[in-house]
Amino acid sequence: MGRTVDYYFAPQSPWTYLGHERFAALVRETGATVRVLPADLGKVFPISGGLPLHKRAPQRQAYRLLELRRFSDALGVPLNPEPRFFPVSGDPAARLITAVSLRDGADAAMRITGAVTAAVWAQERDIADLSVLAALLAQTGLNASRLDESLQPDVQTTYEQQTQAAIDAGVFGAPSYVIDGELFWGQDRLDFVARRLQA
Helix, strand or coil: CCCEEEEEECCCCHHHHHHHHHHHHHHHHHCCEEEEEECCHHHHHHHHCCCCHHHCCHHHHHHHHHHHHHHHHHHCCCCCCCCCCCCCCCHHHHHHHHHHHHHHCHHHHHHHHHHHHHHHHCCCCCCCCHHHHHHHHHHCCCCCHHHHHCCCHHHHHHHHHHHHHHHHCCCCCCCEEEECCEEEECHHHHHHHHHHHHC
16 A cells, blocks of 8 residues: 655645646555645745745745746746736645545645636636636536535634644645654655655
8 A cells, every 4th residue: 555645735736736747646646645735835834934025035045936937947837937816825725625635635726726826827817716616616527516505604613724734744834744753855856755755
C-alpha cells in the first residue's frame, strides 16, 4: 500500500499551479494516497515569518517574477507571471476544493484544484468570482451544488482546521507536502517527494 501525502497549498499560489499536475502524476504512479488540504496562508505567514507579496523587498519581488518565467519555460507550463486577477483572495476557491474533497474524495479535489490554479495563472480568470468557480465545477464534471455547500459553516470549520494542521506540521509556504511527518516545501522539491514515495 502506498504512503499518504498531506498536500497543503493555497489555490492562488503560482508555485502550486506549477507543481500540481506533476504531483498528481506522481501520486498516480506511486499509488500514494493524497489528502487535499488547502490552507489560509494569510494565517500561516504571520506565525512562520513569511510576508505577503506586496510587503516583500523589491529585489525579492523582481526575482520571483524571474523564477516564475524560468520554471514556466523549463516545465513547458503556460503561465502569465503578472495575471490580470492577482493578487486575489484564495478563500472561496479553497472552501470549494474543501467541499469537493469532503463530498467527492481526493481525486475530484485534485481535479478542481488543477482547474482553479490554471484559471488564475494561464486563463486570466478571477477565482474569487463565484460564477467562475461554478464554471470550473462544470468544466471538471463536478456537481454544481458543491458551490453552495462551500459556503456552509461545516466547510469553513474544516478549512480552518486544515490551516491549523498546516501550522502544526511546520508549513510556511505553498505548496508543501508532508509524508510520515517529513515536510517538503515547494514544487521544486518534487524529486525528493518522489524518492520518499518510491522508497
